[in-house]
Amino acid sequence: MYSEAYNLISQGYGENRKLKEAEKKADIKNQQEKDELEHEQKANVEPVKKMSAEEMQEHITLLSQALVELTEKLNVKGEND
Incomplete structure (x- = not known):
C-alpha cells in the first residue's frame, strides 16, 4: 500500500515536472x-x-504647391457638380 501511494505521488511530481x-x-x-x-x-x-x-524648405514648398493644386481641383470639381 505504501509503495502504491509513493508511486502515485512520484508520478504526480513527475508529470508536474514535465x-x-x-x-x-x-x-x-x-x-x-x-x-x-x-x-x-x-x-x-x-x-x-x-x-x-x-x-x-524645398519639401515644404513642394507639399504646399501640391496642396494648393488639389484644393483648386476639388473646388473646380465641386462647382461643376
Missing part, C-alpha cells in the same frame, strides 16, 4: 520568436535621412 519543463521550453521558444520578429522589423526599417534646412 509540465513545468514544457512551459519553460514554450517560453524560450516564444522569446526566440519575439526576438527574431524584432530583429526582422529593425532590419526592414530604413534609416531616416537628415535633411538640411534648404532640403526641408
Whole structure:
C-alpha cells in the first residue's frame, strides 16, 4: 500500500515536472520568436535621412504647391457638380 501511494505521488511530481519543463521550453521558444520578429522589423526599417534646412524648405514648398493644386481641383470639381 505504501509503495502504491509513493508511486502515485512520484508520478504526480513527475508529470508536474514535465509540465513545468514544457512551459519553460514554450517560453524560450516564444522569446526566440519575439526576438527574431524584432530583429526582422529593425532590419526592414530604413534609416531616416537628415535633411538640411534648404532640403526641408524645398519639401515644404513642394507639399504646399501640391496642396494648393488639389484644393483648386476639388473646388473646380465641386462647382461643376
